[in-house]
Amino acid sequence: MKSLNPQIHLVSRPVGEPVVDNFKLLELPLPDLQDGQVLVRNHFLSLDPYMRGRMNEGKSYAQPQPLNQVMLGGTVGVVAASKYAAYAEGDTVLTMGGWQHFCVLDANQRGSLQKVDARQIPLSAFLGALGMPGVTAWYGLVKIIAPKPEETVVVSAASGAVGSVVGQLAKARGARVVGLAGGAEKCRYVQEELGFDACIDYKQHADVKSLSAALKSACPDGIDGYFENVGGQILDAVMSRANPFSRVAMCGMIAGYNGEPIPMSAPQLILINRMKIEGFIVTEHLDVWPEALKELAALLTAGRLKFRESVSEGLASAPEAFLGLLKGRNFGKQLVRLI
Ligand SMILES: NC(=O)c1ccc[n+]([C@@H]2O[C@H](COP(=O)([O-])OP(=O)(O)OC[C@H]3O[C@@H](n4cnc5c(N)ncnc54)[C@H](OP(=O)(O)O)[C@@H]3O)[C@@H](O)[C@H]2O)c1
Known part of the structure; x- marks a missing residue:
């Protein structure tokens, strides 16, 4: 049989x-x-x-x-x-x-x-960290956001497979890193275990104004790079704090995956702040995988990528x-x- x-x-x-x-x-x-x-x-x-x-x-x-x-x-x-x-x-x-x-x-x-x-x-x-999600984090951060030391990088879904790697890679490049995650436990992990400078529990903020105020205090020098995993209100709030010439890596918009509308309320900020917003699909960039995996493996074995x-x-x-x-x-x- x-x-x-x-x-x-x-x-x-x-x-x-x-x-x-x-x-x-x-x-x-x-x-x-x-x-x-x-x-x-x-x-x-x-x-x-x-x-x-x-x-x-x-x-x-x-x-x-x-x-x-x-x-x-x-x-x-x-x-x-x-x-x-x-x-x-x-x-x-x-x-x-x-x-x-x-x-x-x-x-x-x-x-x-x-x-x-x-x-x-x-x-x-x-x-995970040494596979597709890790390379996704690497591509969006390194090739699109390209943070300089001292710049501020924000990442949504920060405790997740992609977001957690984004923040640690940005920290390794000397950036100030702020995460957004759902709930106190995830935020504590992002800050205390992953070493982000701050993490905002977006569920505590009912509207864009409130989230924008939280971002203002977590990012006193504004936002230079944003790694987008969610979309909707979170993107609007980040846009309201974005610096001139800031870069957004459009990786995912999970808030709209079940067909929910996720309008962008102030697209004029792209022009006003001369922002670069770039979407990407990691499997279309196979050429960078070896370089990305090499860095991820080195950080992981050195205990610097959790x-x-x-x-x-x-x-x-x-x-x-x-x-x-x-x-x-x-x-x-x-x-x-x-x-
Ligand atoms: N472009 C590419 O090539 C590529 C490749 C891989 C992944 N991605 C995208 O990257 C993102 C993260 O993927 P992942 O594998 O790392 O998943 P993940 O972050 O491990 O898990 C998804 C997380 O999204 C958050 N979430 C779910 N629904 C949400 C909502 N309505 N509003 C806000 N947050 C919500 C939840 O975190 P909280 O509890 O913190 O809300 C959830 O834990 C996804 O958007 C995915 O589609 C893109």
Whole structure:
């Protein structure tokens, strides 16, 4: 009898907020391994905000997640069987293994999987600080904001996978760093553990005026760089404190991922302050990944890059954990342990 592979499919598209019924857990037989293929046992699945966008059908920078197929997603795992010479049983690998226990990969296709050395660094870190979120932080900070020492950098979703790295990279470059996060516990972590100069609990501020006042006291010299993960009122408040020639790295706008309107109330500030606002998609900048990963690995092994993970247990927990990520229930990089 063939082995079964538990997996989660997207079975309907959400209208507004996703619900667990958009997903279905199935057990399908594993296909036989062909020449050139590798079988990987996924150990950790990464849950990421971009998955919400792919659940929609409309036009975007990436293809929609197809219905009735395994949910796409980054994974780290161990090669369980190989019919491709470059990979051997027991190799630790990073791949887009999806929401499932096992994945079969065509190893001769460029970029389909990549060996990672998990002897010194925990395997899960290759999905977070030493993976796509870490490189995202690096790209937006280094290539778009490019902070000078003494400048002030603000980052939203500061305790999260991307935001936490942004702040630590900015501190390493001598900037003053101010985070925005939801709740006292996250703010305490951002300041005390990650070493940000200040962190504002945006949930304590009901409107732009109040948040803007909090930013004024946390950023007495104004804001030179903003790493945007959220959008909406938070962006408006930051814009109201932005300095001339400030730079904004438009990384994500999670406040609008379920279709909520997130208008920008004062776009004239872009002109008045001669601001640079640049959006980016990290997977379109593969050329910088080696440089970014080199710096991130060096900081991590020197103990200068800290990270935190929210690990939910078992494949069946993935839909709830994903919905939680969109509501800020995660505290650090959201993962699912699959083994
Ligand atoms: N451009 C790219 O290539 C790229 C690549 C990776 C990620 N991203 C973007 O980067 C951002 C952060 O991703 P991540 O993986 O690091 O996620 P994350 O920060 O680990 O988790 C998401 C966080 O967003 C905050 N959040 C959720 N809903 C919110 C709302 N309505 N208003 C304000 N904050 C809200 C929550 O933190 P609080 O509890 O603090 O509110 C939540 O913990 C996302 O926007 C993502 O789409 C972009």
